[in-house]
Structures are given as structure tokens and as C-alpha cells.
Amino acid sequence: xxxxxxxxxxxxxxxxxxxxxxxxxxxxxxxxxxxxxxxxxxxxxxxxxxxxxxxxxxxxxxxxxxxxxxxxxxxxxxxxxxxxxxxxxxxxxxxxxxxxxxxxxxxxxxxxxxxxxxxxxxxxxxxxxxxxxxxxxxxxxxxxxxxxxxxxxxxxxxxxxxxxxxxxxxxxxxxxxxxxxxxxxxxxxxxxxxxxxxxxxxxxxxxxxxxxxxxxxxxxxxxxxxxxxxxxxxxxxxxxxxxxxxxxxxxxxxxxxxxxxxxxxxxxxxxxxxxxxxxxxxxxxxxxxxxxxxxxxxxxxxxxxxxxxxxxxxxxxxxxxxxxxxxxxxxxxxxxxxxxxxxxxxxxxxxxxxxxxxxxxxxxxxxxxxxxxxxxxxxxxxxxxxxxxxxxxxxxxxxxxxxxxxxxxxxxxxxx
Amino acid sequence: xxxxxxxxxxxxxxxxxxxxxxxxxxxxxxxxxxxxxxxxxxxxxxxxxxxxxxxxxxxxxxxxxxxxxxxxxxxxxxxxxxxxxxxxxxxxxxxxxxxxxxxxxxxxxxxxxxxxxxxxxxxxxxxxxxxxxxxxxxxxxxxxxxxxxxxxxxxxxxxxxxxxxxxxxxxxxxxxxxxxxxxxxxxxxxxxxxxxxxxxxxxxxxxxxxxxxxxxxxxxxxxxxxxxxxxxxxxxxxxxxxxxxxxxxxxxxxxxxxxxxxxxxxxxxxxxxxxxxxxxxxxxxxxxxxxxxxxxxxxxxxxxxxxxxxxxxxxxxxxxxxxxxxxxxxxxxxxxxxxxxxxxxxxxxxxxxxxxxxxxxxxxxxxxxxxxxxxxxxxxxxxxxxxxxxxxxxxxxxxxxxxxxxxxxxxxxxxx
Numbered sequence: 001x002x003x004x005x006x007x008x009x010x011x012x013x014x015x016x017x018x019x020x021x022x023x024x025x026x027x028x029x030x031x032x033x034x035x036x037x038x039x040x041x042x043x044x045x046x047x048x049x050x051x052x053x054x055x056x057x058x059x060x061x062x063x064x065x066x067x068x069x070x071x072x073x074x075x076x077x078x079x080x081x082x083x084x085x086x087x088x089x090x091x092x093x094x095x096x097x098x099x100x101x102x103x104x105x106x107x108x109x110x111x112x113x114x115x116x117x118x119x120x121x122x123x124x125x126x127x128x129x130x131x132x133x134x135x136x137x138x139x140x141x142x143x144x145x146x147x148x149x150x151x152x153x154x155x156x157x158x159x160x161x162x163x164x165x166x167x168x169x170x171x172x173x174x175x176x177x178x179x180x181x182x183x184x185x186x187x188x189x190x191x192x193x194x195x196x197x198x199x200x201x202x203x204x205x206x207x208x209x210x211x212x213x214x215x216x217x218x219x220x221x222x223x224x225x226x227x228x229x230x231x232x233x234x235x236x237x238x239x240x241x242x243x244x245x246x247x248x249x250x251x252x253x254x255x256x257x258x259x260x261x262x263x264x265x266x267x268x269x270x271x272x273x274x275x276x277x278x279x280x281x282x283x284x285x286x287x288x289x290x291x292x293x294x295x296x297x298x299x300x301x302x303x304x305x306x307x308x309x310x311x312x313x314x315x316x317x318x319x320x321x322x323x324x325x326x327x328x329x330x331x332x333x334x335x336x337x338x339x340x341x342x343x344x345x346x347x348x349x350x351x352x353x354x355x356x357x358x359x360x361x362x363x364x365x366x367x368x369x370x371x372x373x374x375x376x377x378x379x380x381x382x383x384x385x386x387x388x389x390x391x392x393x394x395x396x397x398x399x400x401x402x403x404x405x406x407x408x409x410x411x412x413x414x415x416x
Numbered sequence: 417x418x419x420x421x422x423x424x425x426x427x428x429x430x431x432x433x434x435x436x437x438x439x440x441x442x443x444x445x446x447x448x449x450x451x452x453x454x455x456x457x458x459x460x461x462x463x464x465x466x467x468x469x470x471x472x473x474x475x476x477x478x479x480x481x482x483x484x485x486x487x488x489x490x491x492x493x494x495x496x497x498x499x500x501x502x503x504x505x506x507x508x509x510x511x512x513x514x515x516x517x518x519x520x521x522x523x524x525x526x527x528x529x530x531x532x533x534x535x536x537x538x539x540x541x542x543x544x545x546x547x548x549x550x551x552x553x554x555x556x557x558x559x560x561x562x563x564x565x566x567x568x569x570x571x572x573x574x575x576x577x578x579x580x581x582x583x584x585x586x587x588x589x590x591x592x593x594x595x596x597x598x599x600x601x602x603x604x605x606x607x608x609x610x611x612x613x614x615x616x617x618x619x620x621x622x623x624x625x626x627x628x629x630x631x632x633x634x635x636x637x638x639x640x641x642x643x644x645x646x647x648x649x650x651x652x653x654x655x656x657x658x659x660x661x662x663x664x665x666x667x668x669x670x671x672x673x674x675x676x677x678x679x680x681x682x683x684x685x686x687x688x689x690x691x692x693x694x695x696x697x698x699x700x701x702x703x704x705x706x707x708x709x710x711x712x713x714x715x716x717x718x719x720x721x722x723x724x725x726x727x728x729x730x731x732x733x734x735x736x737x738x739x740x741x742x743x744x745x746x747x748x749x750x751x752x753x754x755x756x757x758x759x760x761x762x763x764x765x766x767x768x769x770x771x772x773x774x775x776x777x778x779x780x781x782x783x784x785x786x787x788x789x790x791x792x793x794x795x796x797x798x799x800x801x802x803x804x805x806x807x808x809x810x811x812x813x814x815x816x817x818x819x820x821x822x823x824x825x826x827x828x829x830x831x832x
Contacts (some may be wrong), residue, residue, distance in 0.1 A: 013452045015443030016624060019435060022457070027431030036429045037464060041438070041455040048453060208432055278702025279695025282716045286694025287804055289770060297722035299715060300698045306713035306756075340722075354705060388703055 001169065002035040004056040008068035008077050009149060010043040021066045021147075021154055028158060030206070031176050031219045032166050034062070044074040046083070053084040053144075061142060064162070067149030069132035071111040077146055078117065078135065085144065087137065088120040095124060095133045102131050119146075125161040129153045136165060174221050175228040179239055180249040181214040182400050183412050189214040192242050196235075203235050212396050213255075245409045248400065255399040256284040262406055263294035268343040270402060272298045273311045273336035275323065275349040276366065280395040297340045301332065311335030311347075324349050326367050326378035333369030334376055345371040346402050347378075348394050352387045366394045370405050379411055417585065418451040420472040424484035424493050425565060426459040437482045437563075437570055444574060446622075447592050447635045448582050450478070460490040462499070469500040469560075477558060480578070483565030485548035487527040493562055494533065494551065501560065503553065504536040511540060511549045518547050535562075541577045545569045552581060590637050591644040595655055596665040597630040598816050599828050605630040608658050612651075619651050628812050629671075661825045664816065671815040672700040678822055679710035684759040686818060688714045689727045689752035691739065691765040692782065696811040713756045717748065727751030727763075740765050740777055742794035745785030749794070753787040761787040762818050763794075764810050768803045782810045786821050795827055 005026065007019050022039045029036050038060070042052045056063045068077030082089045096116035100108065115132045118124050125134035125145075130153040135146045145162055147154045167174055181189050190197065190207050193216065197205055203220035216239065220231035240247055249258045263270055272281050282298040285291050299310050304323050307313040312335040313328060321327040329347050337345030350366025357363035364383040370376075379401060383390040404411050421442065423435050438455045445452050454476070458468045472479045484493030498505050512532035516524065531548045534540050541550035541561075546569040551562045561578055563570045583590055597605050606613065606623050609632065613621055619636035632655065636647035656663050665674045679686055688697050698714040701707050715726050720739050723729040728751040729744060737743040745763050753761025766782025773779035780799040786792075795817060799806040820827050 012439075013442055013455060014446045014622075015439045015441070015452075016622075018439045019455075023428075023431045023434045025431070026429055030430045036431075037459060037461070039429065039435075039457040043453060045453070206430070206432075274695070276702065277699065278707070278711075279690070279698035279714060279716065280702065282695035283693065283699055283807075286692065286696065286716075286718070286768075286807065289803060291694070292718060295694075296719035297715070297717060297726060298695060299713070300695065300702075301713060302702070302708060303712035310713060352702075387705060391699075391702065 001033075001061045001166075002037055003029055003062040003064060004038040004040070004060045005036060006049075006052055006056060006063060006065045007039070007041045007149075008044065008049060008065055009041070010045075010074070012041045012067075013043050020151055021149070024151065024155060025064055025066070025158065028163065029166075031217065032163065032174050033170060033221065034166060044068060044076060046076055046080050049076065049080045050084045053081060057085065057142060057144070062145070063143075064145045064147060066147045066154055069115065069134070069146065069148045071109060071115055071131070073111075075114075078119065081135075081137075081144060081146060082119060085137075085139070087122075087139075089117040090120045092116055092118045092124055092133065095126075098126070098133075099131045119144075123161070123165075125157050127153055127157060129156060134161070136161065170221070172221055172223050173225055173228045174219060175225070175232060176217055176219045177232050177236065178208075178251050179216045179218065179236060179243075179247055180251075180253050181216065181243055181246050182212075182248050182255060182396065184214075184243070184246045189216075189243060189246065193239065196238060196242075203231050205235065205239070212393055245404060245407070246412070248403060254284075254287075255396055255403065257288050259399050259403050260285060260288040260291055260294055262403060263344075264290065266406065268406065269294055269296060269341075270344045270346065271295070271336045271340035271342040272398070273307070273332040273345065273347040273369075274298070274300050275302055275307070275332075275347075276352045277348045277350075277391050277395050277398070278302060280391055281346070281348065281398050284395060284399065296342075299336055299339075307332060307335075307349075311339055322361065324351055324361055324365055324367060326369075326380060329367035329369030329378035330371070330376050331369075333371035333378070337371040343372065344402060344406065345369075346398050347371075348398050350381075350383075350390070350394055352390045352394075354387055364390050366390065368394065368398050368401050370401055372405050375405060417449075417477045417582075418453055419445055419478035419480060420454040420456070420476045421452060422465075422468055422472060422479060422481045423455075423457045423565075424460065424465060424481055425457070426461075426490070428457045428483075429459050436567055437565070440567065440571060441480055441482070441574065444579065445582075447633065448579065448590050449586060449637065450582060460484060460492060462492055462496050465492065465496045466500040469497060473501065473558060473560070478561070479559075480561045480563060482563045482570055485531065485550070485562065485564045487525060487531055487547070489527075491530075494535065497553075497560060497562060498535060501553075501555070503538075503555075505533040506536045508532055508534045508540055508549065514542070514549075515547045535560075539577070539581075541573050543569055543573060545572060550577070552577060586637075588637055588639050589641055589644045590635060591641070591648060592633055592635045593648050593652065594624075594667050595632045595634065595652060595659075595663055596667075596669050597632065597659055597662050598628075598664050598671060598812065600659070600662045601630075605632075605659060605662065609655065612654060612658075619647050621651065621655070628808055661820060661823070662828070664819060670700075670703075671812055671819065673704050675815050675819050676701060676704040676707055676710055678819060679760075680706065682822065684822065685710055685712060685757070686760045686762065687711070687752045687756035687758040688814070689723070689748040689761065689763040689785075690714070690716050691718055691723070691748075691763075692768045693764045693766075693807050693811050693814070694718060696807055697762070697764065697814050700811060700815065712758075715752055715755075723748060723751075723765075727755055738777065740767055740781055740783060742783050742785075742796060745783035745794035746787070746792050747785075749785030749787035750792055759788065760818060760822065761785075762814050763787075764814050766797075766799075766806070766810055768806045768810075770803055780806050782806065784810065784814050784817050786817055788821050791821060
């Protein structure tokens with residue numbers, strides 16, 4: 001089965017908003033085994049939209065349109081699909097009642113009423129996050145789906161209605177799992193998994209490049225959920241055996257959520273002494289609800305004087321080895337661990353750039369220190385990005401080093 | 417003049433990458449007065465790409481294609497444009513030499529050679545950030561532009577070659593300036609500027625919604641640069657007179673870059689005592705090269721005990737008013753200012769959520785404290801987002817409060 005995606009909206013053609021819906025839908029369709037050969041964007045213009053709908057309808061099994069379901073006169077998707085494919089629009093009482101309820105104690109413009117009209121003989125897709133219902137319409141072996149534009153309305157509607165519809169059409173079950181990988185470089189991870197990737201049938205393994213880490217999506221087709229789970233588990237184990245500790249989590253895990261969980265499970269507290277990252281690492285811990293179980297205080301020791309005064313780095317160390325050195329990083333990590341009475345202290349000191357580099361100590365040179373139990377060490381990196389890329393890389397590597405140290409695993413000094 | 421954008425790449429159709437090029441080009445073209453009625457994505461498939469090129473060529477004045485200029489056999493854009501429009505490909509010696517130079521001491525696969533072929537009689541667009549040159553080809557009043565896929569290669573090439581080309585075709589000059597606004601809410605800013613926006617001719621004023629702030633792009637067309645600048649300056653002044661201190665900068669300014677500059681100009685040092693933001697504010701200061709002039713140390717006082725021990729908040733204040741209170745925020749701001757010997761101390765204490773709220777102190781309740789000269793005060797907010805949205809809003813408001821306080825201006829307590 002193949003599907004085309006049509007995003008409707010002049011604001012996309014003006015560059016006012018980014019068309020993330022196309023990527024979301026393409027990913028989901030791909031994981032469901034549906035091919036996408038065309039994506040396009042059309043404005044709020046009846047003639048061009050009719051043209052796009054007819055072209056897509058003629059060459060594909062399925063079209064998904066997003067956007068243009070609002071109450072204004074620029075919102076013409078449903079009306080235009082109806083016109084292009086000679087379908088009637090009919091009043092849907094339930095949708096109207098939901099719209100009225102949505103506006104409860106507030107003014108409801110009469111133009112909102114038009115949102116309660118749907119394609120005749122379609123399946124109405126309820127919108128639990130907005131006023132506009134979607135439609136799923138089948139005719140002559142083709143399917144036309146109309147979804148709202150805002151992602152927080154569109155995605156749940158796709159998940160709740162369109163995905164099960166496709167799965168039912170395919171027969172059987174399709175399930176996915178994301179494997180989260182950090183620390184060995186994206187092309188390295190793909191290289192290590194090349195036999196799996198080249199020989200994949202079912203499940204499939206798709207690499208998703210991300211900014212600072214790698215992700216692999218395992219997708220299994222099966223007759224039922226248990227079989228799908230079993231295929232996914234087998235493939236996950238194959239990947240774990242190859243990538244080892246570079247796999248830090250699955251699905252919605254992040255390095256910080258995994259670290260906080262690990263600290264919670266081991267009743268440990270963590271603190272950071274951050275120089276160049278300037279609070280970036282601590283702020284990622286702060287993203288995690290429940291962080292206060294494992295995190296009470298942290299320091300940004302941006303100047304040499306602050307490194308000395310706040311986390312007890314001996315001035316002679318800085319004088320002899322420099323602020324950006326393994327010796328200073330180790331002293332910072334030990335110092336923050338004591339000063340904050342934490343179980344594990346992590347430090348970062350580096351030259352993010354663009355200025356500050358030299359031949360001996362180039363821009364990107366960064367040391368990450370760790371102090372935990374009887375471990376006192378620093379890891380050296382030379383990052384190759386711009387200032388903020390280098391700081392991001394330092395922050396993620398710091399979280400990863402904390403994770404691996406607590407797990408008692410080796411840290412791979414992968415130079416990005 | 418109208419233009420279509422064709423993004424080439426199966427990875428976009430698989431949802432592996434987000435098509436940001438379409439948004440960038442649409443924005444730039446819109447600012448240049450060029451209409452975009454169609455955007456589409458096609459895979460690395462010759463037949464479908466030929467179809468897309470021919471369709472676009474027939475209905476538009478200009479096509480811009482991005483992607484598919486790499487060295488692999490899946491990279492077919494140039495070859496396919498040549499085929500679709502019956503143009504020869506010719507060897508471009510200068511491009512070949514640049515490619516060889518790029519690979520200098522590294523292995524260069526022979527497949528890289530194909531990147532040195534260009535459309536006959538086209539203008540070759542030099543790539544200063546990668547190996548693949550672009551092409552700009554004119555025929556029968558139509559223009560076809562081929563650009564690389566990676567944004568950091570495509571954008572400079574567009575800026576350096578395509579933009580001047582379009583401006584020359586338009587005749588005259590087109591210049592833009594972004595006005596950066598924070599603190600009064602996007603719909604409020606638009607409302608305040610509604611007369612300007614409704615009556616716009618030249619220059620135009622386009623609102624760009626951003627996550628936590630508003631931006632307005634002023635675009636002027638004129639016969640020469642001086643005239644354009646003059647039109648822009650006049651319009652900027654109109655906007656400043658209406659929006660006042662909510663305008664914090666222009667073009668590439670960010671709240672943090674503007675604040676750092678202000679601190680530098682006034683020889684001031686700043687520190688933060690962060691609770692819920694957990695380092696987010698300090699890390700934004702750390703983004704700015706030169707921050708060390710104005711920033712030496714900062715604290716994350718996540719627990720009540722840390723608020724007491726690190727920034728001297730009296731335990732009785734926390735006991736009586738709670739950690740999330742104006743009294744605690746003021747004490748934290750005063751405390752961090754003394755402890756760090758800074759000129760200005762900023763504090764944040766709040767309930768980011770999703771847990772921790774109550775009837776009296778709901779999720780989103782946040783106090784931002786400021787201690788500067790003889791000023792010791794706290795501002796109350798009730799943010800309405802999820803955990804991380806609330807933390808982002810707190811961080812940006814903290815930066816803005818620091819800015820306005822140093823400028824001696826009032827702070828608008830806009831509840832987002």
C-alpha cells in the first residue's frame with residue numbers, strides 16, 4: 001500500500017511554520033510498512049488543492065491531508081476534498097455537540113459550526129484535543145484521511161484511528177521499539193550493526209540519525225502482540241550483544257532520565273561542578289520529575305577563582321596545569337562531591353570556543369571528571385563543533401560517564 | 417515571480433529527517449517578494465523526480481531543488497534535471513579541483529568525481545561548506561536552481577548566490593530586519609501593532625510566532641540600500657514607540673546575548689540562584705562568547721537545605737512562607753548576590769510540575785527574585801505549560817527581568 005501526504009496551509013508556504021506533520025506521518029507510515037512516494041504542501045487555495053487531491057488520488061492507494069480544518073474562511077480542506085471527489089458534506093450532530101461543549105463558558109463564533117460537517121459515509125475521527133473532527137473515507141479501494149493541522153491534535157488522532165485502520169488493512173500487528181545508543185558515534189553504530197541492517201526482513205531495523213546520539217527503530221510484523229513482542233525482544237538482544245553498554249535505554253528514555261532512575265534505584269545523590277557547560281548538565285537533570293530524590297545542589301564554577309572557592313580546587317593545580325586539564329577536572333569532581341555531600345561528583349572544564357584555543361589546547365578540548373566511591377578520574381575529549389555544539393556534547397558525555405561509572409562499566413572515549 | 421521548492425531525498429519520505437530547507441527557502445523567498453504556491457518532496461527515484469521537475473517547470477517561473485548532490489548512486493538530482501529538461505552535463509574543472517583539495521590528506525572515493533559535473537551553460541554556485549557545487553540555470557524565462565541538501569551547505573549558497581540573483585531580477589534592493597519582542601504575549605504584540613500590520617504596504621511587517629517570544633520581520637523594497645535602510649528605520653521606530661521596552665533586540669539578538677552585552681557595557685557581574693530551572697538560566701549565559709567578563713559563578717539550590725547553606729536563606733523564611741514564595745525568592749537573590757560578590761543576583765523558585773502543586777500553590781507558580789543596587793524584589797508568575805515549558809518560561813523571564821532592572825525600566829508581569 002502506498003500513501004501520499006498533503007499538508008494544507010499557506011502559512012507553510014510562507015515559511016511561517018515548519019511542516020513537522022509530514023515527518024511524523026512518514027515515520028509512522030514507514031513503520032507500518034506503508035510506502036510514501038510523495039509529500040506536498042498546498043496553500044489555502046481551492047483550485048490548487050483540488051489539483052493536488054486529484055493527482056494524488058489517481059496515483060496512490062491512500063492520501064492523508066493535514067490542516068485547514070479550522071473555523072475561518074481560509075479553512076477549506078473538507079469542502080475541497082468533497083468537491084474534488086464528488087462527495088457530499090453532511091452535518092454530524094455528535095461533533096457539533098462536542099464543539100459546543102468545548103466552548104462551554106466562552107464565546108463560540110458561528111463559524112465554528114462548519115467544523116461539524118463531515119464527508120458522507122466516512123468514519124468520523126473524534127478530536128480529543130481540539131474542535132475539528134477528522135474523517136476517514138473509503139471509495140473504490142482508495143482511502144482519504146483528513147486530519148487537523150496542529151500536531152497535538154493530529155498525532156493522537158492518527159494513533160487512535162488511522163494506525164489501527166492501517167494495521168487492520170495489513171492484517172496482523174505491527175509494533176516498534178526504539179533502541180537508544182550513545183557514545184560510539186552514529187556511523188560506528190551503524191557499521192557494527194551492518195549485518196543486521198543488511199539482512200533485515202522481519203523485524204526491520206532502521207537507523208534514525210539524531211544530533212548527538214544514535215537511535216535504531218525495530219519494527220516487527222506478526223499475527224498477534226505476543227509474537228510481535230517476541231520478535232522485538234530477540235532483535236533487541238542481538239543489538240545489545242553487539243553494542244553493549246553503548247545502549248543506554250529504549251523508547252522515551254533519555255540519558256538524563258536513565259541516570260536519574262539509576263541514582264534513585266541506588267539511593268545516590270549527584271552534583272556537578274560545571275565550567276563551560278555553565279549549568280547545562282544540571283538543567284537536564286532538572287527536566288526529570290523526581291530529580292529532587294537524587295539532586296539537591298550544583299555549582300557553576302565559571303572562573304578559576306570560583307573553582308577554588310566553591311569546590312576547593314588548589315590554586316597551584318590551576319597555576320601549573322591550567323583550568324582545562326585532567327588534574328583540575330579531577331580536583332573539581334572531588335571538590336563538588338565533598339562540598340555538596342553527594343555520592344557522585346561530576347565536573348566539566350573545557351574550551352568551547354570560538355576563542356580561547358591554542359596549539360596545545362585547541363578549541364573543543366574538554367575534560368570530564370568523575371568522583372565516585374574510590375574512583376577519581378578524568379576523561380579527555382576534543383569536540384569538533386561550534387561553541388554550543390561542544391557544550392551539548394560535553395553535557396551528554398558527562399551524563400553518560402556518570403551512568404557508566406555507577407554501572408561499573410568502561411567509558412569509551414569516543415572523540416566526536 | 418513564483419517559485420516551487422522540490423526537496424529530493426528518500427530519507428525525507430521515510431521520515432528520517434525533517435525538511436527544514438523548505439521552511440528556510442519559503443521564508444527567504446517570501447521576504448524577497450517571490451510567491452511559493454507549491455512545495456513537494458520526491459524520493460531518489462528518477463521517474464518520479466522527472467515527473468515532479470516537469471510539472472513544476474511548466475507551471476512556475478522558478479524551481480529550487482535541494483538534495484541529492486552527493487557522491488553515491490542514490491544522488492541523482494543534477495543528472496535527472498539534465499534529463500528532464502534536455503540539458504547536457506559538463507565537467508567543471510574548478511569544482512573538481514576544489515573537491516580534490518577538500519579531501520586533501522584523506523581517501524577520496526572516485527564516486528566523488530561525479531559531483532564536479534554541472535549543467536551546461538549554468539552558473540556554478542561554489543560550495544564553501546562541502547564538496548557539491550550548486551547550479552543556477554536559465555532557459556526560456558524560467559530559472560532552475562539546484563542546491564545541496566544539508567542546511568549548513570544550502571543556506572550560505574542561497575544567501576551568496578540565489579538571493580542576489582532574485583534581487584537583481586526584481587530590480588532594486590530588498591532588506592529585512594527582525595524585531596525581537598518579549599514579555600507581552602504574542603497575540604498582545606500583534607494586537608498592539610494591528611494598525612501597522614493591516615495598513616502595511618512597503619515595508620511589510622510579518623509576525624513570526626516563536627515558542628516563548630514574538631518576532632516581527634520588517635521587509636523594505638527600495639531602489640538602493642540607503643532608501644531601504646531609511647524605510648526600515650522609520651518602521652522600527654514606529655514599532656518601538658508602540659511596544660516600548662518589550663522590544664529587547666534585533667536580528668540575531670537573544671535575551672541572553674542582549675543581557676551579557678548590557679552587563680559588559682556597565683561593567684556588572686551577575687549570578688543566579690536557581691531552583692526549578694536547575695541551571696537553565698546560567699547555561700543560556702554560557703552560550704555567549706565573552707560571558708566570562710560578566711559571569712564567574714552560579715548556584716543551583718534545588719533543595720531547601722541548599723537554599724539555606726549556599727545562599728543564606730533563613731530557614732525560618734522557608735518554614736513560614738515556603739520555598740516557593742516571594743520572601744524566599746528575595747532572600748535567594750540577595751544571598752547569591754553577596755555570596756558571589758556579584759552586582760546583580762537573580763533567583764528562581766517555582767513549581768514546574770507535573771507534581772507538587774496544591775490549591776494555594778498551583779503547578780506553574782514561580783517567583784523570580786532580583787537584587788540590584790537598592791532593589792530587592794520578586795515577581796510572581798503562574799505558567800501554564802508542562803514541566804519543561806514552565807522552566808523555559810521562567811528562564812527567559814528571569815533574563816528579561818535582569819535586563820529591565822539594569823535599564824531601570826518597569827517589568828510587566830505578563831502571565832503566560
